[in-house]
Amino acid sequence: MRISTNAIIRNYKSNLAASIANLNVSRNHVMTQRSFNSVSENPASAARASQLHRKYYKNLDNLNTLSDVQSRQDGQEDALMQISNAIKTISADYNIQAMSGDKQTPETRQTFATALRQFQKTMVLSLNSTYEDTFLFAGADGKNPPFTLSEDGKALTYRGINVDAAAGSDELNELTRLSKETLYVDLGLGLSLDGADRVVPSSAFNLSLPGIKAIGYGQDANGNSNNVIVLAGKLADALEKDDFDTDAYGELMNKFKDLGSNVLNEVTNLGVKSEFLNTTKDRLENNDISLQEQMLKVEGMDPAEAITDYMWNQYAYNAALKVGTSILSPSFIDFMK
Structure with missing residues (x-):
């Protein structure tokens, strides 16, 4: 040929x-x-690599979200600790024993009352603290300051509702609803919805902390406020009276101390949630390493x-x-x- x-x-x-x-x-x-630089070189590996990349970037998004949640929760914990420390100071330094004997004069009591008014304002400022542009204790409405204290310190509102609502009132029912508000974020826990299109609590993280849940709202059977800031104002009112009643003041102080324990309980709950976030972060970081190793095996x-x-x-x-x-x-x- x-x-x-x-x-x-x-x-x-x-x-x-x-x-x-x-x-x-x-x-x-x-x-x-890389073992391939185009899909045509290795279609099977390219498809597997595409799936791994989606998982990797989703995991990375979860890590970034978790970091923001941790910073937000740190802000909540710091603010509640400031309030708890203020309550401890009032309980220790402004108790009835501190105003007995020679110190129990109208002028001294007025000084203590003025200090209590200032503590009220300080606690409200802590409750209106923000993380970036979000109010930490506003529940699901993080764009508006949740608490407003009147000039005389006698009235406190949460999202426009007086926290000293009477039993059985519509205001109390609304405050109860607001105290249970949730705000879920996906941290890679398998976010899912129930039959009513509501987030399944175990599949997401609730970062909402309504301020009234920590400081209380409503009134007890005797008509006394269940709110620690309002009660601080009641203590100041009692000190300013001409006929100062030590017994009545002592009862108010005891209730004030009890309400203060609720704030400390919320701080403890935040600590438990922080531990959960740390555990979740470890898991996500391990996933990050695992996915990188898998991508290296497929593409490397x-x-x-x-x-x-x-x-x-x-x-x-x-x-x-x-x-x-x-x-x-x-x-x-x-x-x-």
Whole structure:
């Protein structure tokens, strides 16, 4: 069978192009340390890598969200600790024993009352604290300051409702509803909804902490406020009376101390939630490492193997160039006039 020069040259050019393509692919493997750089090179691995990348970036989003939640919760804990410390100071330094004997004068009591009014304002400022542009103790409405204290310190409102609502009133029912508000975020716990399209509590993290849940609301059977800030104002009112009643003041102080324990309980609950967040963060970080290892196995290229493959393709290409010099040597046609 006769093989023409043109056929040989066509085959040579085709094989040389394939050799160049193989060399370029192996060069890219060495430079990128990836086993493939396009879907066509390895469709099965590319599909697997796409799934792993989605999981990886979702896990990364969960880590970023968790970091924000931790910072927000740290702000809540710091604010409640400030309130708890204020309550401890009032209970220790403004108790009836501190105003007995020679100290129990109208002027001294007025000084104590003024200080209590200031503590009221300080506690309200703590409850209106923010993280970035969100109010920490506003429940599901984080865009507006939740608490407002009247100038005389006698009335406190939460989202426009007087916290000293009477038993059985619509205001009390609304405060009860607001105290149970939730605000769920997905931290990679398998967020799911129930039949009524409500978030399943165990599948998400509730970062809402309505302020009235910590400081109390409503009134007891005797008509006394269940709110620690309002009660601080009641203590100041009692001190300012001309006929100061030590027994009545003592009863108010005892109730004030009891309400203070509720604030400390919320601080403890935040500590439990912080521990949960730390555990979740460890799990997400472990997932991050695991997903990176899986992606490396699917997409990664062994450096030694990549360099060996590149050197072999380089050798094949150089050999093809040398073969070309013999194929393209002068023929009989070159000597024809």
